[in-house]
Amino acid sequence: RKEVEQDPGPFNVPEGATVAFNCTYSNSASQSFFWYRQDCRKEPKLLMSVYSSGNEDGRFTAQLNRASQYISLLIRDSKLSDSATYLCVVGTLGGKLIFGQGTELSVKP
Amino acid sequence: GAVVSQHPSRVICKSGTSVKIECRSLDFQATTMFWYRQFPKQSLMLMATSNEGSKATYEQGVEKDKFLINHASLTLSTLTVTSAHPEDSSFYICSARYREAAGELFFGEGSRLTVL
Numbered sequence: 001r002k003e004v005e006q007d008p009g010p011f012n013v014p015e016g017a018t019v020a021f022n023c024t025y026s027n028s029a030s031q032s033f034f035w036y037r038q039d040c041r042k043e044p045k046l047l048m049s050v051y052s053s054g055n056e057d058g059r060f061t062a063q064l065n066r067a068s069q070y071i072s073l074l075i076r077d078s079k080l081s082d083s084a085t086y087l088c089v090v091g092t093l094g095g096k097l098i099f100g101q102g103t104e105l106s107v108k109p
Numbered sequence: 110g111a112v113v114s115q116h117p118s119r120v121i122c123k124s125g126t127s128v129k130i131e132c133r134s135l136d137f138q139a140t141t142m143f144w145y146r147q148f149p150k151q152s153l154m155l156m157a158t159s160n161e162g163s164k165a166t167y168e169q170g171v172e173k174d175k176f177l178i179n180h181a182s183l184t185l186s187t188l189t190v191t192s193a194h195p196e197d198s199s200f201y202i203c204s205a206r207y208r209e210a211a212g213e214l215f216f217g218e219g220s221r222l223t224v225l
Contacts (some may be wrong), residue, residue, distance in 0.1 A: 006116075028205045041200075041221075043202055043216035043217060043218050043219045044153065044216055046214070049166070087153070095141070097214055098155070099154075099155075100152060101151060102152060
C-alpha cells in the first residue's frame with residue numbers, strides 16, 4: 001500500500017464547476033499535511049497547508065480527518081488557470097515530505 | 110518569498126558520464142535540503158536528505174555511490190549522478206525548508222536529465 005494515495009485522474013470539468021480531491025495516508029503518526037500544485041514540467045508549489053480544524057483560502061477548502069487518515073481539497077468556481085496536477089503531501093515526524101501521485105485537473109471553457 | 114535555484118535546468122549526456130546538479134537557497138540558509146526524482150506521470154520520490162556539514166541520508170533503494178550528495182555550505186547542495194545510464198533519465202528536484210519549524214518546502218525549478 002502506498003504511503004499517500006490520491007484519486008486517480010484526470011478530472012475534466014467545465015469552468016465554474018466544483019471539484020473535490022481525496023487523499024488517504026497510511027502512517028497514523030504523520031504530523032503535517034499539505035496540498036501542492038504542480039504545473040506541467042514545473043516544480044511543485046505550495047497551495048495550502050491542511051489543519052485539523054479545516055481551512056479555507058478563497059475558492060479552496062482543505063479538510064483533514066485524522067481518525068480516517070483522510071485529506072480533501074475542494075475547489076469552487078473552477079477557473080481555467082486551476083488546470084494543473086494537485087499533490088497531496090504528508091509530513092513525517094522526521095520532517096520528510098511524502099508525496100501522493102497527484103491528481104490531474106483540466107478545466108475546460 | 111524564499112527562493113531556491115537549481116542548475117542546470119536541462120542536461121543531455123552520454124551514457125557513462127557523470128552529471129552534477131546544483132541547488133542553492135538564494136535568500137536564506139538551509140541546513141537541510143531534499144532531493145527528489147520524478148518520472149513522467151508519477152509522484153515525486155524522495156531520494157535523500159542533504160545535511161550541511163555531514164553525510165546525506167539516503168532513502169531505501171537509492172544507491173549512495175551512484176547519487177553523490179554534497180552539502181558543503183548552508184546555501185548549496187549538489188547532486189552528482191555518476192556513470193549515468195538511460196534509466197537515470199528523470200526530473201530531479203531539490204527543495205529546502207525556509208524555517209525548520211515550518212512545514213513549507215520551497216522547490217528549485219528542477220533539472221531534466223536525459224541520458225543517451
